[in-house]
Amino acid sequence: MAPYGSDDSTTADETDDLRAGRRRAARYVVPVAVVGVAAATIGLVPALADSGDPDLPKISAQQLIEKIAASDVEQLSGTVKITTDLGLPDFGGLENSLTGGGGGSGSGSGDGSSADPTSKLTALATGTHTLRVAADGEDKQKLSLLENAAEYSLIHNGKDVWGYDSGSNEVFHATADDSDGKSKREEVPATPKDLTEDALKAVDDTTSVTVEGTAHVAGRDAYRLVIKPKDSGSTVGQVTVAVDAKTGLPLKFTLTPASGGAAVVDAGFTQISYAKPAASTFDFTPPKGAKVTEEDAAEAPERHSGGSGHFGGSADDEGFAKGGPDGLNVIGEGWTSIATFDTGGQGIPSGSEAGGAFGGFLDSLGDKASGKFGEGTVFKTRLINALITDDGKVYVGAVTKDALVKAANEAK
Incomplete structure (x- = not known):
């Protein structure tokens, strides 16, 4: 139209x-x-x-x-x-x-x-x-x-x-x-x-x-x-x-x-x-x-306002950054922005390592990926994708698998 x-x-x-x-x-x-x-x-x-x-x-x-x-x-x-x-x-x-x-x-x-x-x-x-x-x-x-x-x-x-x-x-x-x-x-x-x-x-x-x-x-x-x-x-x-x-x-x-x-x-x-x-x-x-x-007010998580967490944001998007884990950084801007943080060296176990229903669930979601960053797994939905490297770094956004791998490679 x-x-x-x-x-x-x-x-x-x-x-x-x-x-x-x-x-x-x-x-x-x-x-x-x-x-x-x-x-x-x-x-x-x-x-x-x-x-x-x-x-x-x-x-x-x-x-x-x-x-x-x-x-x-x-x-x-x-x-x-x-x-x-x-x-x-x-x-x-x-x-x-x-x-x-x-x-x-x-x-x-x-x-x-x-x-x-x-x-x-x-x-x-x-x-x-x-x-x-x-x-x-x-x-x-x-x-x-x-x-x-x-x-x-x-x-x-x-x-x-x-x-x-x-x-x-x-x-x-x-x-x-x-x-x-x-x-x-x-x-x-x-x-x-x-x-x-x-x-x-x-x-x-x-x-x-x-x-x-x-x-x-x-x-x-x-x-x-x-x-x-x-x-x-x-x-x-x-x-x-x-x-x-x-x-x-x-x-x-x-x-x-x-x-x-x-x-x-x-x-x-x-x-x-x-x-x-x-x-x-x-x-x-x-x-x-x-x-x-x-509700225990002391335990209730604080709300955050603003930010473009659902559809993308920029590196200076304060609301997005404050809403994520400690050490969260945002690479790029707009719709192709990628949030990244470090879990401290703890990667995601493979399906065989996890075992049981959870292992099968991980296998059904993940694709193996490799590059200059090393190796990792890309977990996919039709909108949000996340790359979790074997050394515990996480890259997530409303972007393609290739965009996540490129971001991880450039971060090395």
């Missing part, structure tokens, strides 16, 4: 404006997922688009980014479907064997709670899921994950954050951080808005941004914003965002890999309303007999 608007890509002169626009975009709708776990990629299945594309006034990429940044939607409710296809092999019960957990409705491993979002929301990293979301300003959000015969809800109401797993009748309670009204746990990008915010952080002079056509999403007229890496070597093909033509809210997010095929991350509302949700939506009282686990 031909570009829809006057620009077919960003120019160097527009870069500063785009960066300013995406900084403003970081404030454009309160997050629905207020507590969560750092996740490499979590996405949403595409909303069912209506037939026929709407006839909307022409708009440039810069104007559309500014529209997203200026969006003032704070009240909404709707249904989202979630699918993620990273191309991982079947875990075949490996997860339970490693964690000791008993599945999604069990009490989890160790002293943890099945209602703790740190473990519960990792389910969104694979497969297809349905979410109900609601928001009413900065202090009230709710996300509910619908399962076969159970429901998991994450509720932020004022200073209280509650997680409730109906399958196990367990409750997790945390107090929102005074500095930003959210828990110290990191957010999960669980709506098109969250995912778009991350994608906009990657917009720089290594990125092409265009407006390509229109669409109907969840009954709303929308523009299609397309974000593409300019340089080769990235595993990201393009990001497409359907933006509500009236409100500026991202309604659908799709990330397709450079290798082609089905989307890795596909995001969209199937139903949305901008009406104020009922106050009772955000009320929660632990049910009778429920096991309640309180």
